[in-house]
Amino acid sequence: MDHTGSTSGTATGTDSRALTAAGVTVALWASAFVSIRVSAEHFSPGALALGRLLTASLALGCVLLVKQVPLPPRKAWPGILVSGVLWFGLYMVALNWGEQQVDAGTAAMVVNIGPIVIALLSGWLLKEGFPPALLAGMAVSFAGAAVVGLSTSQGGPASLTGVLLCLFAALAYGAGVVAQKPALRHASPLQVTTYGCFVGTAVTLPFAGQLVTELPEAPLPATLNMLYLGLFPTALAFTTWTYALSRTTAGKMGATTYAVPAAVVLIAWATLGEVPGRLTLLGGAICLAGVALSRRRGRGGGRLRTVRKLRQDV
Template identity: 70%
Template sequence: MMTTARPSPSAASASGRRSQLLAAGAATVTVVLWASAFVSIRSAGEAYSPGALALGRLLAGAVTLGLICLVRRAGLPPRPAWRGIAISGLLWFGFYMVALNWGEQQVDAGTAALVVNVGPILIALLGARLLGDALPPRLVAGMAVSFAGAVTVGLSMSGEGGSSLFGVVLCLLAAVAYAGGVVAQKPALGHATALQVTTFGCLTGAVLCLPFAGQLVHEAAEAPVSATLNMLYLGVFPTALAFTTWAYALARTTAGRMGATTYAVPALVVLMSWLALGEVPGPLTLAGGALCLAGVAVSRSRRRARTAAPDGAVAPRPRDTSRSA
């Protein structure tokens, strides 16, 4: 009688560490590219209206992802994944991008950053309520530190009289859509691959933005080449690549933990604006960025398990408070 060999504990441990490293690497790619998007949006947004910019970005992303799917023969997502894909596509890829682009034209960058950074907190709360995700103390503490950093960065960047109530509402709606899209995407990743979920979510968002097609054609004919190139960059890298690496990492951790990771974005935006645009940050901005990164480090940290107890007894294994891989 043949028996199936079980992997040794050391092999399982090595596989788990490899999965953690890959997920962490994917999350890092996402955060860096999303931070770079803020610099590109500033350039493209001078020539393109909010809806046209969102549509152009999504079309570029959808074409890129579609080609990758054809090469990899990804196929259609399974039926159980479609609900989550459709909701995340409408909320995150579609509504969020238009609302954020529009909101950032009404308020200064600091106010926009403050309001939109409510998103990760909403993700953690919705994930706990709808997905059953745990809220470990380290995650809550890390998010609190990061949010304080985001507030500090926002206040240091806010201009006088640069905000409007309408703009604040748009940014708040963008944050709610972002949170809802992430929470809807998580269950879909249990049935479909990260590439499938991202591709068809992007297509859904592009379809939602098709009413802006006329504006896109008209503005593309008059826009400088640099603005159009920035729009294409937004579609290929911060959308096609970064949303795929995001989905890959999200499939291997909780929604709240992934949301907390995005608090590294404000710190990276400050650094990139300094290097690319020559905008020298002040001491308050640097302090806020450092707080953002410190909070992310706390939220991603995990308790070390004891391997042995006194007198050679095996110590009880601590209860896992999250489903992060």
């Protein structure tokens, strides 16, 4: 199964279905922050990551069986393995652990380095280049994320361990996304997501003892939120992510995730009654403005890529 044709023709922009898929991903990833708050009080970082990934793996595995999806081609496996280890496995554990060591604002600011890592690695390794609009938009969005982080920070001393864990999570996230992109040339989004999730589950199996110990003692809302994390922000949102990623550049998809802080503010307002301050709302608006800027096409950029593609075809 080779999807090269489907991805090469969409490098200049994103179709409406891909934009819808990206929107679903942003909304579900934003909702994950609320669920993690409820679950993290009763589950250790590794146990929460394993419980989330086990739930997602079971759901995605059932979809594979029903749809009778074959194994991914051999050429897709390097990207699946790297993204599975780094993003599905190590990222989730490091992020859960880091957020217990620092306040939410500090964690948000550090983790939001991830999209910048994606832009730099994809521009270098995937030869996507460094479009000025993308770089400018990411700079604006990062500034907005920093404003949101500062406005929600508790102002206490940040743990060096927590900051380093969040930084590691950002690097693992960025490298994992860049590894996914080549895999999508040979395998479907469902294959890349499902087998990446299987790999991540295997990476977090050492925490099985903690999960077995903590699960009976956790209150029902915490367990239900862990199941929600697995079914929706992981199984569904990671699939819609890879679907959108297969139809645009990794750099643009990374920039899109800067809409997550703004969505988190709105979801926390609606579900937890946390009324955001003016500075928080301003930061969210700046994030969205940067995302919009990053997705603008440079003048003549599309025509230049088209000419290059025609020359390659000839």
